[in-house]
Amino acid sequence: MNTVLLLAGMASVTYVLRVGFWFGAGDSLPVWFKRALRYVxxxxxxxxxxxxxxxxxxxxxxxxxxxxxxxxxxxxxxxxxxxxxxxxxxxxxxxxxxxxxxxxxxxxxx
Structure with a gap:
């Protein structure tokens, strides 16, 4: 059961982050952070x-x-x-x- 909750939590965090970038949350990020994301x-x-x-x-x-x-x-x-x-x-x-x-x-x- 813990594994299912862990997977559901990771999936929801990933989904929220990706949807946030689709709706313009990525536009308000600082330039240094956007530059750092290229190395991920x-x-x-x-x-x-x-x-x-x-x-x-x-x-x-x-x-x-x-x-x-x-x-x-x-x-x-x-x-x-x-x-x-x-x-x-x-x-x-x-x-x-x-x-x-x-x-x-x-x-x-x-």
């Missing part, structure tokens, strides 16, 4: 992606066998170099899959 998506995505890439079972996983880290680095490099998000996602996914497939072979070879 980057901060939220960083908060989601960094732990998923760097942590495994609650500890840092900075090993050469961490395919998520290698895929994320490849994605960042592709997007930075070519400025194309879809190419970065596809290239990072390809590197991730290949790294997971080749990682056991690298361990046996070393």
């Amino acid at each position: 998506p980057v901060a939220v995505l960083t908060a989601i992606i960094v732990p998923a890439v760097l942590l495994k079972d609650g500890a840092f996983d900075l090993d050469i066998h961490n395919a998520r880290l290698v895929g994320a680095l490849a994605t960042g490099l592709i997007v930075w170099r070519f400025n194309h998000l879809l190419a970065g996602i596809g290239g990072g996914l390809l590197v991730f899959v290949l790294w997971r497939w080749l990682s056991p072979l690298l361990t046996a070879w070393m």
